Amino acid sequence: MQHVPFPRSVRQKASLAFILVMLLAVGNVSIVQFLLREGDGVAATLNVAGKMRMLSQRMGLSALALHQYPGLPDLAPDQLPTLFDEAHDALRLGGRAFGLDIPAVPKALSPQLLDVRQAWMRQQLAVDALARAPAGDRVAVEALLRANTDLLARTETMMDSLVVQAREVQRRALYGAYALFALDLLLLGLVGWVVSRRILQPVQALARQCRALAVGDYAARSDLPPGDELGELGRALNDSAGRIERLLRDIEQEHAALADAQSMFNGLSDNTVAGIYMVDESLRFIHVNTRMADMLGYPQAVLADGFPLHQVFTGADYETVQAQAMERLSGRATRTRYECVARRGDGEPIELEIFGSLMSLHGRPALIGIMFDITERKRAEASARRAALVYAHTSEGMVVTDADGVIQDVNPAFTAVTGYSADDVVGQTMNVLSSGRHDEDFYRVMWARLQDTGRWSGDIHNRRKSGEEYVERLSINTSYNADGSVNCRIGLFSDVTEKRRREASIWHQAHHDHLTQLPNRQMFEENLRLSIEQARLGGTSFAVIFLDLDLFKDVNDTLGHEAGDQLLRLVGRRLTECVRSSDLVARLGGDEFTLLVRDIEDPDDIFPVADKILDSLSQPFALGQQTVQISASMGAAFHPRDGGSDSELLRAADLAMYAAKEQGRNHFRVYAAEMRESVQVRQGEFARGPDPASAPAQSG
Structure with a gap:
């Protein structure tokens, strides 16, 4: 249906509705005429069938009467068979009989019509036989009666079938009437839909739009399809509403823009950062904001009341301002930016950055712009330049x-x-x-x-x-x-x-022995105290070993101090090789060395270390062309078992070393409490007080 062309104008739509109504009326009349013709045909058929029955009875009765009474006039003229045949042919083929137009009987009744024809022919034979038979011939009379009865029966049967056919025609006529009624309703509904859809609804939509426009709702639109007068009217209303809406929106935007411009200017004018000014063509202030008045040190009302520029800018600065202003007022420049110095009302100079542009005020040229107080910025720039000089010329990297x-x-x-x-x-x-x-x-x-x-x-x-x-x-x-x-x-x-x-060299010299390069007494004491603190925190144990060389004095006296110094260096090297990198070997002075052996889990673990040291030091030393052999006496003390302070540990290790010496050369002893009773403890906290007669010679 969407591809079927539809009338576009209201006139065409009304014409279409009129045509549909006319078609409906013509269709009704045609269908009624058809039904009437059907009914007339059925009635004419029944009428002819009845006449044929009457003809058969008339001919039979006439034949019986003439047979019984030969002198009677003939009641069955010769044209009666002809009329019967014409009626039969009209029923079989359709045509005119007895002055009536009749349709052919349905094909379903053709066998019955044939039976009637054959019964008619048999009756004709019986009539002829009765006419030739002698009067009173009972057989011929009975034959005629049988033939006439058979013809009447056949005719009755056909008429009954015609009656049934007539009822069927009536039923079809009733159904036709129902169908006609339904078609009428359908066509009326279609006409109503056309009128409602294409006329009433557009009119209602236009009415709603007009009511909306009347109350100021210019956004209201109708969505009528174009093509007819109503659609054109709807489009015209839409266009008119759109123009009115745009006009009102433009007016509102202009009002809003004016309000925004005024608010913007007021906001700019009320700021506390920039001075806002307006100057007329005679170079007098006609408007200044509060910030401008504060910068220049004059009352705002005084400045805005035609205050001349030459009282604010003097000398070369006024010439600059005047030249810039005339450039804009003459139209040679529309905007500008420059810096100059002004004089405040109290006489103090102020550096300004000025921005200005040309405007029209009441039809006359004027200048509007802003001024910034850049005095502090200039000072900051000068400071920044000095900082840049420092940044560029300092000897330190940045x-x-x-x-x-x-x-x-x-x-x-x-x-x-x-x-x-x-x-x-x-x-x-x-x-x-x-x-x-x-x-x-x-x-x-x-x-x-x-x-x-x-x-x-x-x-x-x-x-x-x-x-x-x-x-x-x-x-x-x-x-x-x-x-x-x-x-x-x-x-x-x-x-x-x-x-x-x-600094590292100085520190090394302060903490290391200059001869062996081993840590000295000061560094050993610092490490000892640090080890005590770490052991307390970690719950670990360590050992302090005190070592004194045997026979060193003999080497020193026999081979000289240089050989003794070389021997001490070799001893320090071997001691370092005998312990771990986490342990510490130090030279306290002379031929005395100390060791810190850290992380001792079992006191017996010290004996393999001591045996290794004693074995290493007992091996021969090559001193130039000479080879010497020495040994060592060692004593050990454990923290915290044998002392909780550095002095206690050193004293205990020293006592153990003396106990080893008492046993002879190349011995190692672990401190025990009874050693205090058998060995005289030397005076001093760290070293024994040497006996001038028996102290070994010290080298380095």
């Missing part, structure tokens, strides 16, 4: 990174120290300088410190571009934004490689 450690800028001193230019490192992290000497824990602690406090300082081993390793003293500070986030990090560093080398 590096600026973002919050993640990515380098943003470096100064020339950075390049001088590291060998890297700004192009080499900007955009990279400080890892570019890493020497690999520091592990991840070092940098993790550094970053944790920076995250917590924003500061870190310390020594770092880095590598120059040339590959040379150096030590720098680095201080990092953090610059924060107003919201507390990191703006940048500033690193300040200097090359302290030589300084740290000197």
Whole structure:
């Protein structure tokens, strides 16, 4: 149906409705006529069938009468058979009989009609036979009666069938009437749908739109399809409503724009940062905001009442302002920006940055713009220039990174120290300088410190571009934004490689024996106290061994001090080889050595160490062209079993060493409490007081 062309105008739609009604009326009349014709045909058929029956009875009766009474006139003229035959042919083929137009009987009744024809012919034969038979011939009469009875029966049967056919025709006529009624309803419904859909509904939609427009709802629209007068009317209303709506919207936008412009100007004018001014063509102020009045040091009402510019700007500054203003007022420039110095009402100078543009006020040219007090900015710029000079010429390296450690800028001193230019490192992290000497824990602690406090300082081993390793003293500070986030990090560093080398040399000299390069008494005491503290915290044990060389004085006296010094160096080397890297070997002085053997789980574990030392020291020593052989006496004490302080442990180990000497050379003893009763403890906290007559000679 959607592809069937539909009438487009209201006239066409009304014409279509009229045509549908006319078709409905014509169809009704045609169907009624058809039903009437059907009914007339059935009635005519029954009428002819009845006449044929009457003809058969008339002919039979006439034949019986003439047979019984030959002198009677003939009651069955010769045309009666002809009439019967015509009626039979009309029923069989359709036609006219007895002055009636009849249709052919249905094919279903053709056998009955044939039976009637045959019964008629048999009756004709019986009539002829009766006419030839003598009067009173009973057989011929009976034959005629049988033939006539058979013909009447056949005719009755056909008429009964015609009656049934008539009822069927009536039934069909009734169904036809029902169908006609249904068709009438359908057509009437179609006409009503057309009228409602294409006329009434559009009219109602237009009425609703008109009511909405009447109350100011210009957004109301009708969605009538175009093509007819109502659709054109709806489109015209939509266009009119759209124009009115756009007009009202434009008016509202213009009002809103004016209000926004006024609010914007008021907001700008009421700001506390920039001065807003308006100047007429005679170079007089006609409007200033509060900030402008505060900057210039005059009352706002005085400035806005035609205050001349030459009282604010003087000398060369006024000439600059005047030239800039005339450029804009003459139309040679529409906007400008410049800086100059003004005089406040109290006479103090103020540096201003001025922005201005041309405008029209009441049909006359005028200037509008803003002024900023840049006095502090100028001071800051001067300070920044000085800071830039310091940044560029300081001898200390400076590096600026973002919050993640990515380098943003470096100064020339950075390049001088590291060998890297700004192009080499900007955009990279400080890892570019890493020497690999520091592990991840070092940098993790550094970053944790920076995250917590924003500061870190310390020594770092880095590598120059040339590959040379150096030590720098680095201080990092953090610059924060107003919201507390990191703006940048500033690193300040200097090359302290030589300084740290000197400090390390001084420290080494202060803590090591100059002859054997073993830790000296001071470093041994510090390590002993540290070991005591660590043992207390960790619950571990360690041993202190006191060692004195046997026969050293003989070597020193016989071969000389140089040989004695060489022997001491060799002894120190062998002692170091006999213990672990976590243990400590120290020379207290002369031929006395001490050892810290850490992490002793069982006191008996010290004996393999002592045997190893004694065996190593008892091996021959090559001193130039000479070979000597010495031994050692050793004593050991355990912490915390034999003492809780450094002095107690040293005294116990010393007593154990003396007990070993009493047994002879090359012995080792572990401290026991009874040693205090058999050995005289030397005076002093760490060393024995030497007997001038028996003390061994000390070398180095």
